[in-house]
Structures are given as C-alpha cells and as structure tokens.
Amino acid sequence: MGKIEDLxxxxxxxxxxxxxxxxxxxxxxxxxxxxxxxxxxCGIEFMATMGSAYDLSRFGMERLSFSPRQADLLIVAGxxxxxxxxxxxxxxxxxSEPKWVLSVGACASSGGIFDTYSVLQGIDRIIxxxxxxxxxxxxxxxxxxxxxxxxxxxxxxxxxxxxxxxYKHLLSNxxxxxxxxxxxx
Amino acid sequence: xxEITDNNVSYKSKETIDGNYATIxxxxxxxxxxxxxxxxxxxDGEKIISSEQxxxxxxRAFEKLAERRPFNQITPITDRLNYCSSPINNMGWHxxxxxxxxxxxxxxxxxxxxxxxxxxxxxDHLICNSVIGVDTGALxxxxxxFSEREKIYEMYEEVCGxxxxxxxxxxxxxxRDFSPVFHEKxxxxxxxxxxxxxxxxxxxxxxxxxxxxTKGAGPISxxxxxNYSFVGPNLRAAGVDYxxxxxxxxxxYEDFDxxxxxxxxxxxxxxxxxRQEEVRxxxxxxxxxxxxxxxxxxKADIPEFYLPPKEEVYNNMEALIYHxxxxxxxxxxxxxxxxxxxxxxxxxxxxxxxxxxxxxxxxLQFRRPCFIYYQAYPEMITGMTLSDAVLTLSxxxxxxxxxxx
Amino acid sequence: xxxxxxxxxxxxENYGSEVVISEENxxxxxxxxxxxxxxxIISWLKRDEVLECSFLTLLxxxxxxxxxxxxxxxxxxxxxxxxxxxxxxxxxxxxENPSIKxxxxxxxxxxxxxxETYDFFGINFEGHPDLRRILNMDSxxxxxxxxxxxxxxxxREDKDDRFFGR
Numbered sequence: 023m024g025k026i027e028d029l030x031x032x033x034x035x036x037x038x039x040x041x042x043x044x045x046x047x048x049x050x051x052x053x054x055x056x057x058x059x060x061x062x063x064c065g066i067e068f069m070a071t072m073g074s075a076y077d078l079s080r081f082g083m084e085r086l087s088f089s090p091r092q093a094d095l096l097i098v099a100g101x102x103x104x105x106x107x108x109x110x111x112x113x114x115x116x117x118s119e120p121k122w123v124l125s126v127g128a129c130a131s132s133g134g135i136f137d138t139y140s141v142l143q144g145i146d147r148i149i150x151x152x153x154x155x156x157x158x159x160x161x162x163x164x165x166x167x168x169x170x171x172x173x174x175x176x177x178x179x180x181x182x183x184x185x186x187x188x189y190k191h192l193l194s195n196x197x198x199x200x201x202x203x204x205x206x207x
Numbered sequence: 208x209x210e211i212t213d214n215n216v217s218y219k220s221k222e223t224i225d226g227n228y229a230t231i232x233x234x235x236x237x238x239x240x241x242x243x244x245x246x247x248x249x250x251d252g253e254k255i256i257s258s259e260q261x262x263x264x265x266x267r268a269f270e271k272l273a274e275r276r277p278f279n280q281i282t283p284i285t286d287r288l289n290y291c292s293s294p295i296n297n298m299g300w301h302x303x304x305x306x307x308x309x310x311x312x313x314x315x316x317x318x319x320x321x322x323x324x325x326x327x328x329x330x331d332h333l334i335c336n337s338v339i340g341v342d343t344g345a346l347x348x349x350x351x352x353f354s355e356r357e358k359i360y361e362m363y364e365e366v367c368g369x370x371x372x373x374x375x376x377x378x379x380x381x382x383r384d385f386s387p388v389f390h391e392k393x394x395x396x397x398x399x400x401x402x403x404x405x406x407x408x409x410x411x412x413x414x415x416x417x418x419x420x421t422k423g424a425g426p427i428s429x430x431x432x433x434n435y436s437f438v439g440p441n442l443r444a445a446g447v448d449y450x451x452x453x454x455x456x457x458x459x460y461e462d463f464d465x466x467x468x469x470x471x472x473x474x475x476x477x478x479x480x481x482r483q484e485e486v487r488x489x490x491x492x493x494x495x496x497x498x499x500x501x502x503x504x505x506k507a508d509i510p511e512f513y514l515p516p517k518e519e520v521y522n523n524m525e526a527l528i529y530h531x532x533x534x535x536x537x538x539x540x541x542x543x544x545x546x547x548x549x550x551x552x553x554x555x556x557x558x559x560x561x562x563x564x565x566x567x568x569x570x571l572q573f574r575r576p577c578f579i580y581y582q583a584y585p586e587m588i589t590g591m592t593l594s595d596a597v598l599t600l601s602x603x604x605x606x607x608x609x610x611x612x
Numbered sequence: 613x614x615x616x617x618x619x620x621x622x623x624x625e626n627y628g629s630e631v632v633i634s635e636e637n638x639x640x641x642x643x644x645x646x647x648x649x650x651x652x653i654i655s656w657l658k659r660d661e662v663l664e665c666s667f668l669t670l671l672x673x674x675x676x677x678x679x680x681x682x683x684x685x686x687x688x689x690x691x692x693x694x695x696x697x698x699x700x701x702x703x704x705x706x707x708e709n710p711s712i713k714x715x716x717x718x719x720x721x722x723x724x725x726x727x728e729t730y731d732f733f734g735i736n737f738e739g740h741p742d743l744r745r746i747l748n749m750d751s752x753x754x755x756x757x758x759x760x761x762x763x764x765x766x767x768r769e770d771k772d773d774r775f776f777g778r
Contacts, residue, residue, distance in 0.1 A: 059236060061243050061265050062608045063290040066334070067371055070360075073353035088238035103611075105749045106243060106264040109235050135283065137764050137771070138268035139756050140748060159371050263747035270732070271756060271763050306638055436668050436721030454696060544637045546670075546689060546698065557670055559689065572672045574689075582724045611747055 043181050050094070050120070051176040052082040054169075057093035059113060061100030064127035064159040068099045071162040081169060090116040095172060096149075099159075101129035102142045114149045115198060119184040122175060124168050125151045128158040150192055228256055231593070235264055239342055239597040242607035246584070246596070253592040258585040262578075265611040273571040277536030278304050278512075279378060281571070286372035288573060289609040292331035292552035294323045294363070294375045299549035302457055303558040304378045307545045308512060315503040316380035317459040321496045322393070323366065323375060324458070324549075325489040329400075330359045331552030332440075332482040332489075335604040339479055340411055342601045343420045351407045358396050365389040379513040380506035397494060401487075408483055418476060425587045425599025426474040435583040438576050439554020441603055444481045445473030451550040462499075463492045475595075475602040482604075511538045536566035553577055553604055577609040614663075614695045616641040622662055627653050642700040650686075650703050651713040657690060657699070658718055665690035665699055668715075671725035673733040677759045683707035684735055688715075705735065714740040732757035 032039040060068050072078050072086070087093040090113045102110055114123070125145055128134030131154045133143035145151060152175055155168035183189050193199075234245040245261040269288070273281050285296040298320050305312060333352040340348025360370040365388050367375040376382070385393075411417045427437070432445040442449055448467045452460040468484035470477030506513055514533055515526035532538050542564045548557035557574030580603065588596040614622075616636050623643065624631060630653060632644040645653055657665040670689040677683060682704035690699045705712060714737035715722045726737045727746040734755035737743055745752065754761055764771075 063287055063372055065242070066290055069334075070353065070357070070370075073357075074350045075354055075357040086238075101265050101267055103264060103266050105266065106235065109243075109264070113236060133765065133768075136267045136272070137768060138272055139761075139763065139765055140266045140268050141765065143765050143768055161370060263745075263749075266747040268756065268763065275763055431720075433667065434720045436719065449693065454693070544640075544642065544700070546638075546640055546700070548669075555669070557689075559670060559672065559687070561674060570674045572670065572687075574670045578724060578728075579721050582721070 044177075046181050047177045047179060051173045054081075054083055054095045054122075054172065054176065055085055055087040055093050056083050056095040056097050056124075057087050057090055057113070057117070059096060059098045059100075059110065061098075061102065061106070062129070064099035064130070067159040067162060068097065068126065068165060071165045076162040076166065078166070078169070081166070081173070083169070090114075091118060093117055094121055094176075096121065096123045097126060098123065098130045098145050099126040099165075101134070101136060102145050103140050104142050105140070107142050107148050110145060111148045111198075120176075120179070120181070122152045122172055123149060124153050124155065124172055126155045126165055126168065127160055128156060131156065134158055149196060149198075233258075233593075233596065235261075239601070241338055241601060242605065242610075244581075244600070244605065244607065244610070248593070248596070250593065253594075255588050255591055255593065255596060258588060258596075260581070260584060262581070263611050265607045267608075267612065269573065269612045270571060273568055275567060277566050278540065278568070279514075279533065279536075281568070283372065283374050285573075286374055287608050288575065288612070289331070289552050289556070289577070289606045290371060291334045291604075291606060292327040293371065293373045294327040295331075295549060295551045296556065297373060297375050298324055298458070299547065299551065299556055300558055301376055301378050302549065303545055303547040303560055304512070305507070306547050307541055307543060307560060307562055308378075308509065309541075310379055310507045310509045310512070312380060312458075312507050313503045313505070314459065314501045316505050316507065318496045318500050319381060319385065319505060320376065320458050321460065321463070322493050322500075323363075325493045325496075326359050326362060328489045328552055329486050330356055331604075332486050335552075335601070336411075336479055336482050337407075338601045339421070339475065339598065340417075342597050343417055345410070345414075345417070348407060348410050351403070351410070355400060355403050355407075358392070358400070362389060362392050362396065365392060377506070377513060379509045380504070382506075382514075384505045393493075393497060397490070397497070401490060404486060404490075411479070412483070420594075421476040421479060421598060421602070422474060423472070424475040424595040425591060425602065426472050427583060427587050428473060431583070431586070432473060432580075435580055437554070437580045437583070439550070439552070440481045440485060441473075441478060441580055442554065443467060444470035444477035446471055451548050451555050455548070457547070457549060463495050465492050475598045478602040538566075540564055540566075548574065551576065553606065553609065554580075573612065575609045575612060577605050578612070581605050581610055614697055616697070619663065619697060619699065622660070623653075623657075626656065626660075637700070640698045640700050642702060644702045644704065647703050647705055647712050650688075650701070651715055651718070654688065654690070654701070654715050655718050663692055663699075664694045665692045667691040667693055668719040668721055668725075669698070671715075671722055671729065673729040673735050673757070675733060675757065675759050679704075681706050684710040684733060686712055686729065686735060709736075710734065711736040711738055713738050714743075716740055731755070734758070 125131045130145050133141050153168050153171045155164050157164050228249045228251050231248045233248050234240045235243045243264040246258050248258045249256040269284050282297050285300045286293040288296045333356050337349045337352045363373050367373050429445040429447050432442050446469050448469050450467045465488045468481050470481050510529050519526040520530045540562050545560045548555045554576040559572040560568050561570040563569040588599055620634055630645050630649045634643045669691045672687055674685040684705040686703045688701040729735050730743055731745045731747055
C-alpha cells in the first residue's frame with residue numbers, strides 16, 4: 023500500500039491538502055489492472071507469481087484484465103516472434119490511456135538467447151517499454167520488483183502525460199497515432 | 208441454435224437466414240488459450256462447424272540454433288521446449304549424447320535422473336490439470352496445486368539452482384550429488400504431497416459440474432489418434448497403453464514397478480483422469496527409486512565431456528586441458544546418427560541427432576509431441592460447442608514452446 | 613521379436629531393387645531408398661503383416677549442400693509397436709527439384725511435419741492437401757534451415773562480430 027506520507031501533503035486542522043495529480047496517482051498505483059501477454063516460459067513464472075505462494079493480488083492486482091480495453095498495464099512475458107509482433111502492437115494500441123508496459127524476461131527485453139531470424143530482438147522495437155525485468159525466466163520476486171517499479175512510475179506520473187509533446191513524440195517514433203489527445207483539446 | 212421459438216413467434220438468427228455462419232477468432236491472444244495459438248472458428252450459434260489453425264507465433268528456430276552450438280550448450284535450448292517439465296527435456300538430450308559417445312552411466316546417476324524426471328512429470332501434469340479446472344470455472348483448483356508445485360521448484364533449486372528452465376544435470380550425470388537439504392525436502396514432499404494431491408483430486412474428480420462439463424468434450428478414437436501420431440497421456444486416454452518408459456526403457460526404468468493408466472473415450476475427462484493417475488504412479492516410482500538409491504558415483508567417467516571440478520582445474524594440468532577443450536567445444540565426437548526418445552510430459556519426446564564429428568550437431572531434430580498431435584484439434588472440436596473447444600485445448604496440454612520450436 | 617537382419621531381409625524380398633544402402637546406426641536400421649517408390653514402400657510397411665510399421669514417429673529434412681545431386685534428404689522414422697523396432701528411411705533429392713510424394717494419405721500425422729519440412733527446406737511434397745508455410749511468416753522469401761542462410765537476426769547492430777565468433 024502506498025503511504026499517505028509520500029504525497030507531500032499540507033496538514034492543517036481538520037484538513038489535508040495535496041495536488042489532485044498525486045492523489046490520483048496513489049489511487050491508480052494501487053489498482054493497476056494488468057493484461058498478461060504471456061507467451062512462453064516467463065508466462066509460467068508469471069502464473070507462479072499469481073499463484074498462492076507469491077500472490078500478486080497483494081499489490082492491488084487481483085483482477086487480471088484479459089481485455090486490452092480495460093487494462094492499464096501490459097505485462098509482456100515471453101518471446102515475441104516477428105510473426106507475433108503486429109499482434110502485440112495491436113493489443114498495445116487497443117489499450118486506453120494511461121498505459122504502462124512491463125517487459126518480463128530476457129526474450130521480451132532483448133531477444134535473449136534467441137538471436138535468430140524469427141525472433142523480434144526486444145519488444146521496444148515496436149512499442150515503448152517502461153520497466154524491463156531481466157532473467158531467463160525471472161524469479162517471481164523479480165517480477166514483483168518490476169511491478170513495484172511500475173507502481174513508482176504510476177504514482178509520480180502526471181495525469182496529463184498523454185497530452186505532453188514528449189509523449190506524443192515518443193509514440194510517433196513507434197508509428198502509433200495519438201488520436202485521443204486531439205479531440206480532448 | 209438455428210431456430211428460436213419465443214412467444215409463438217418463430218425466427219431464425221441472421222446468420223442462418225443468409226446461409227452464412229459466424230466466424231470467431233479464438234486467439235492468438237485469448238485468456239483461455241494459455242499460450243499463443245490462433246484458431247479461426249466457423250460457428251453456427253454455439254456449435255463449431257469447422258476451424259482453421261495458425262501456429263508459429265513463438266517460433267524461435269531451435270533446430271537452427273542447435274546447429275551453431277556445442278553439445279553442452281544445447282541443454283538450455285531443450286529447457287525451453289516443454290517448459291513445464293524441462294528436466295525431462297534436459298535429460299533426454301543428455302541421454303542422446305551419451306548414446307552417441309557410448310558412455311556408461313552409473314546406476315546411482317540413473318536413479319537420480321528417474322527421481323528428477325518423475326518430479327518434473329508431476330509438475331507438468333499439475334499445471335495441465337489445474338488449468339483444466341480454471342477453464343471449467345474453478346479457480347480454487349489453480350491455487351491448491353500451485354503451492355505444491357512450489358515445493359518441486361524448491362527441490363530443483365537445491366539440485367541445480369534454477370526453478371523453471373532448469374538446465375539440470377550434465378552429459379554424463381549430475382554436477383553434484385543430492386544435497387542433504389534435497390533429501391530432507393524430498394522426504395517431506397513424499398509425506399505431504401499425497402494428501403495435498405488427493406485434496407485437489409477430490410475437488411474435481413467426482414464433481415458433478417466438472418464431470419458434466421468434461422465428459423464427452425473433444426473425444427478422439429484410438430484409431431484416429433494413432434493415425435495422427437498421438438503419444439503420451441492423450442493417446443493413453445484414448446485407450447492405447449503406449450509408454451516409452453515401458454516399451455524402450457531408458458535410465459533403468461525397467462527396475463521400477465508402475466502401471467500405465469488408460470482411458471476409454473479419449474475425451475477431456477479421460478485425459479484429466481489419466482494425468483491424475485500418472486501423478487500417483489510417478490510418486491510410486493520416486494518412492495521406489497529413492498528407497499533403493501544405489502551407492503556409487505553420480506557421474507560417468509567421461510573426462511572428454513564432463514567438466515572437471517573447479518578446484519582440480521586450478522591444480523591439475525589434465526583437468527585444465529579437458530576444461531579448455533570442453534568449453535571451447537574442441538572435443539572429438541563420433542560420427543553417426545542417433546535417435547533417442549524419452550517419455551516427456553506430453554509423450555514421446557525424441558531427439559534425432561546427426562553428428563559429423565564437429566563441435567556442434569550437423570542436424571538436430573526434435574520430435575515435439577505437441578506439434579504433431581495438435582493438428583488433430585480441428586477434428587476433435589468439430590460439432591462441439593465453443594466452451595468444449597476451450598476445454599479440449601487445455602486438456603491436450605499444448606505447450607507453445609514445444610509446439611513452435 | 614525381429615532383429616534388424618530379419619527386417620532387412622523382409623524388405624529386400626519385396627523391394628530389394630529399391631534399397632540403395634542399408635546400415636545399422638546405434639541400433640536403428642537405416643535404409644536409403646529411391647525417391648519414386650517411397651510412398652509405395654511406406655504404405656506397404658504399414659500394411660505388411662510381418663513388419664507392421666503402423667506408427668510414424670518423425671519426418672524431417674536434412675540439407676547436405678556439398679553432396680551434388682543429393683542435396684536434400686527426407687528422413688522418416690517409423691515404429692512398429694507389435695514388434696517393437698524402429699526403422700529409419702532416408703530419401704535423397706536433388707536441389708534442382710526437391711520433390712517427393714506426400715504420405716498424408718497414409719498417416720494423417722505427416723501433414724504438419726511435411727509442412728514444416730517445406731517451411732524449413734523448401735522440399736515440395738506432391739499431393740499434400742495444404743502445402744504452405746507453418747512456423748514462419750508467409751511473407752518469408754527463403755528457406756531458413758538451408759545451410760547457406762545465417763541464423764542471426766540481421767537487424768541487430770549492438771553486437772560486435774569480434775566477440776561472437778562471426
């Protein structure tokens with residue numbers, strides 16, 4: 023659980039003041055809905071992370087969202103081949119803002135030991151990644167550590183990030199359109 | 208589903224009026240596929256008319272990769288075939304190379320291998336059966352066995368240091384003997400696991416909902432299964448008692464007393480039951496192997512292939528030379544063609560190795576049971592409902608890594 | 613229980629003229645046969661009441677680029693469960709037209725194995741119901757398991773060749 027002390031609050035008699043961004047960030051961080059895009063070995067370790075011994079639901083991730091439209095966090099666990107690349111990109115595009123990406127394992131992060139003609143050499147070639155988790159496959163503790171790092175990002179991120187020029191520029195590097203921002207303006 | 212009568216008004220669904228069927232994409236990413244498979248289903252209401260598969264979404268070029276690596280370094284590739292039971296894959300590969308170099312493996316190492324392989328089979332079947340439970344809507348049956356699986360992982364860690372992709376053992380045996388902690392853990396596992404397993408079993412075996420859902424879902428006859436080159440639990444569920452462990456025993460399997468469970472209808476329930484019984488038989492084998500664990504060495508006497516201990520490398524000239532030769536892949540290997548198969552989690556897992564005497568195989572082909580029997584899937588689900596298709600897929604235990612190589 | 617000699621004799625009795633070379637390789641009888649009669653021999657092996665090779669274990673290709681006129685090999689592993697022996701059939705094909713008759717009508721299980729062999733080596737299986745790529749993308753324009761093609765992904769720039777033995 024996030025602590026209220028993290029929020030730089032101003033305490034007064036009978037009230038507490040903070041910025042709306044930070045309050046929203048705290049709420050978001052503790053109710054992340056992950057979409058597990060588990061393809062291979064790392065997926066089994068992710069199952070172990072969800073299982074009773076490691077219990078991912080302690081961190082407010084009780085509900086796995088298998089629909090990209092309701093998910094905040096894309097957990098890519100396992101090898102992504104070149105054949106699967108367009109599918110992954112489509113899933114990412116279908117997610118609504120705000121969204122984060124956790125790349126679990128060496129294969130998803132860099133291709134790992136599979137420097138071969140059929141494997142995509144890291145998912146960051148097609149979608150932006152927020153946190154990389156090393157390991158082949160990473161232990162459940164490492165996956166949880168990656169999730170905690172995602173929480174840190176979520177907590178301190180401006181809720182207007184999606185309208186910022188940097189973010190638009192980032193997405194345009196990956197040929198992903200940011201239609202949403204246009205109509206809000 | 209073509210006609211629905213409601214308040215005396217008979218109407219037909221739009222698809223049937225047009226003479227068309229609805230097309231559903233089941234996969235590539237779907238919560239019930241447990242991996243990346245695509246099935247384009249043509250459905251009439253709930254009923255499946257036909258389906259077309261696309262595979263290869265996790266093709267990683269194992270066979271090409273193996274042609275570029277020295278023999279020792281191929282073990283990590285085999286880990287990633289059927290990653291639910293990687294020790295069996297590792298040892299299958301080790302035995303293939305041992306067959307090629309004609310190494311004599313001590314009895315103790317063989318029994319140790321049997322223990323590890325049967326632990327792996329339990330872990331594999333537990334995943335498959337708990338996932339069948341999840342697909343019938345019972346999430347509890349996922350959480351119960353997973354806490355038991357963790358204990359198997361802990362034992363792997365004690366032997367080799369890794370949990371899932373184990374890279375366990377070496378060509379010629381093991382890198383070290385079982386540690387005292389392993390003995391302790393195995394003893395307590397043998398004591399507590401049967402009870403926990405029966406608890407899991409009692410949740411599903413005679414559960415009315417579970418039986419109604421799984422009986423008759425995705426059946427296949429023995430004759431069709433044989434024609435599709437089925438192996439392993441899926442074939443045994445159809446009533447054929449083929450098991451590599453009995454047919455062509457390896458690693459001293461002929462010493463142990465166990466039965467091969469068979470089913471009758473080859474449907475999802477039978478596949479579930481066969482796997483459950485195999486877990487019990489595996490436990491029996493582990494008990495026999497552990498109680499009769501022979502004294503002796505845990506490794507074969509093949510210095511050209513077995514890495515010497517580190518302290519000897521630093522102090523002994525000969526050991527240093529062997530270490531260098533093995534690491535640089537300069538050991539001479541006999542020329543020849545070997546086929547060796549082991550009973551993996553999904554059935555006969557074969558290795559066809561062509562060696563031209565070089566540092567790496569000239570060609571290494573894996574017989575991947577999943578890849579071969581998954582092609583019968585459309586035939587098995589035709590005429591079934593969509594929910595049966597999900598169950599059939601999970602009960603066939605199709606592992607994407609093994610399917611796509 | 614049949615030994616390898618008896619198996620070979622039985623095959624020689626019926627298809628002696630088709631057998632090019634036979635040898636025993638680590639316990640498995642390996643027979644090289646001519647490409648034209650492969651389908652017929654495999655079909656006979658399945659039906660024959662003595663041998664009964666009713667199970668197709670494995671089908672795959674091998675590339676021997678230096679062997680002129682016999683660049684490609686298709687290897688069949690058959691298993692007779694009644695007699696418990698394995699049999700390996702090898703067929704060599706020239707690189708100009710690597711083409712052989714499909715055995716899908718004998719064993720359904722050969723379907724994907726032949727597609728995989730086509731995908732990897734470009735060996736054409738005549739009469740296959742649906743011969744197209746299976747593991748790789750349809751847009752791929754070469755056959756990756758042939759020896760002349762490199763393993764590595766060509767888009768990597770961060771790897772220094774000196775450190776990777778290339």
